Amino acid sequence: MSMKWIEPDVPQFEYGKSPPLWIYIVGFLLFFIACLINTVLNWKQGKPVISAEFFVRILFVPFLLGSALSGLIYLRHEDWMERVDLWNNLCKRTYSDWRWWAQARVAIIGSVTITPEDDLAVRMLGLEGSPPANGGRAQALATATKDGSTSRVLQILEQLVTPFAPYMNNRARSHTFSIIVQTDRDEDLNDLRSLLRRLVPDAFEYVQVSRAAEPVDMGLIEKWMSERNVPDYCLVLAWQLHAPEAEPTSSEAAVSLLFASRATVANSKGRLEPEAWVFRPAVAAMDNVFDVLKTLLAAKQSPLERIKHLWLTHLPGQGKHATLTAIKDVKLDVAAHDLDAAVGLPGPVNVLLVQALAARMVQHGQGTQLLATPRQGGVMLNLVGTTIDPVEDVEERLPVPVSISFVVMTGCIAVLLVLLCKDVGASVGWSMSALGGFIGLQIVHAFFAILRRNQVADDFYRAMPW
Numbered sequence: 001m002s003m004k005w006i007e008p009d010v011p012q013f014e015y016g017k018s019p020p021l022w023i024y025i026v027g028f029l030l031f032f033i034a035c036l037i038n039t040v041l042n043w044k045q046g047k048p049v050i051s052a053e054f055f056v057r058i059l060f061v062p063f064l065l066g067s068a069l070s071g072l073i074y075l076r077h078e079d080w081m082e083r084v085d086l087w088n089n090l091c092k093r094t095y096s097d098w099r100w101w102a103q104a105r106v107a108i109i110g111s112v113t114i115t116p117e118d119d120l121a122v123r124m125l126g127l128e129g130s131p132p133a134n135g136g137r138a139q140a141l142a143t144a145t146k147d148g149s150t151s152r153v154l155q156i157l158e159q160l161v162t163p164f165a166p167y168m169n170n171r172a173r174s175h176t177f178s179i180i181v182q183t184d185r186d187e188d189l190n191d192l193r194s195l196l197r198r199l200v201p202d203a204f205e206y207v208q209v210s211r212a213a214e215p216v217d218m219g220l221i222e223k224w225m226s227e228r229n230v231p232d233y234c235l236v237l238a239w240q241l242h243a244p245e246a247e248p249t250s251s252e253a254a255v256s257l258l259f260a261s262r263a264t265v266a267n268s269k270g271r272l273e274p275e276a277w278v279f280r281p282a283v284a285a286m287d288n289v290f291d292v293l294k295t296l297l298a299a300k301q302s303p304l305e306r307i308k309h310l311w312l313t314h315l316p317g318q319g320k321h322a323t324l325t326a327i328k329d330v331k332l333d334v335a336a337h338d339l340d341a342a343v344g345l346p347g348p349v350n351v352l353l354v355q356a357l358a359a360r361m362v363q364h365g366q367g368t369q370l371l372a373t374p375r376q377g378g379v380m381l382n383l384v385g386t387t388i389d390p391v392e393d394v395e396e397r398l399p400v401p402v403s404i405s406f407v408v409m410t411g412c413i414a415v416l417l418v419l420l421c422k423d424v425g426a427s428v429g430w431s432m433s434a435l436g437g438f439i440g441l442q443i444v445h446a447f448f449a450i451l452r453r454n455q456v457a458d459d460f461y462r463a464m465p466w
Contacts, residue, residue, distance in 0.1 A: 028066035071409030089397030102299035107274035111356035137344040138248035160256035172206035175232035182238035215348035240347040250347030276359035281382035290326040308367035313339035399453040401446035414438035
């Protein structure tokens with residue numbers, strides 16, 4: 001079943017009341033009275049009353065008839081209870097599966113951020129120093145060489161890649177290791193390959209390098225999860241530098257993020273310690289940010305009380321206002337931090353930069369971070385944190401092949417038929433046929449129990465919101 005960012009809020013059924021006890025009591029009394037009158041009126045004269053046959057007719061036969069009627073009366077209620085159990089189990093399992101789907105995540109193993117402001121994240125959160133304020137400015141990095149973008153790119157690349165060389169040396173041979181570079185220049189890839197040959201000569205041939213001409217955002221994470229092709233390791237590199245003799249359109253910044261799949265972290269046996277997990281993101285149009293945020297929080301990727309901070313960047317005014325209003329409407333108590341106001345004019349790198357900064361603050365004990373970034377003309381929301389809200393594991397409710405009321409009803413009828421065959425002097429074959437019919441009916445009933453389960457499942461999935 002395909003999952004979507006729609007909460008599977010299908011109402012559960014209630015069992016209802018079972019038939020009242022007086023119905024069964026009245027049924028038994030009527031059968032006892034009827035059998036007593038019929039036996040007395042039709043009892044042959046001279047035949048002793050104190051006999052097994054007499055008591056069978058006035059006690060055992062009405063008991064069988066009353067039990068068969070009781071089974072028939074209760075059968076409908078028992079069928080409804082079975083349907084309720086199957087339906088409610090589907091509700092719980094689907095909600096549990098949806099939460100498992102929403103909790104899909106990749107790990108940020110490490111990151112490097114290069115920004116015009118030192119200690120940017122801790123200052124933005126007010127942990128140290130004063131919060132930077134550079135809104136509307138196009139700040140430059142304090143790099144040593146500013147005579148051309150190419151030489152600066154080489155400096156930036158070395159800073160972004162060098163800390164992750166040990167991972168490539170130790171793991172590129174046994175794991176898929178890819179590098180995605182956000183750049184519109186092919187020569188930057190040549191510079192990167194030259195750097196890799198120097199840093200990781202033995203692992204260079206195992207590292208896959210590719211270029212992303214379009215800005216990389218958390219849509220990359222969603223693509224990995226949707227296509228189920230999360231790489232073991234993926235190093236994402238991005239930078240924005242001022243071009244020589246051109247009017248700057250954004251503040252300079254650079255970032256590298258090393259992602260690892262959930263399975264890779266699990267199989268490392270504790271050797272990999274993620275800075276944070278990036279959970280499956282959700283995209284909202286400008287006019288339904290509230291609904292998407294409400295659904296995201298309902299999925300409980302991380303405990304709601306652990307969400308402490310909201311990061312925003314590169315959002316147009318409409319998206320920023322919609323996000324802040326949605327936060328207020330869902331009554332989420334978080335401190336909002338605008339990266340653009342801190343570092344200046346935003347650029348395509350900001351979406352990755354804010355993920356790295358948020359992950360770093362997770363390591364500073366600041367709880368789970370909520371991020372709002374632009375995506376396809378709307379807002380992409382995602383959580384970054386280390387605290388996972390556990391998901392209840394719900395076992396599948398299998399259909400019950402045996403119905404007590406049906407067994408009682410058909411069993412009593414079968415015994416009555418055996419007594420009737422004996423009373424009329426029929427052959428043993430007729431009695432065996434009655435018992436065979438009883439067994440056959442149980443097999444047919446078990447088959448219909450499977451059909452009932454399938455019918456309930458069909459009705460349930462038709463009621464699903466997607």
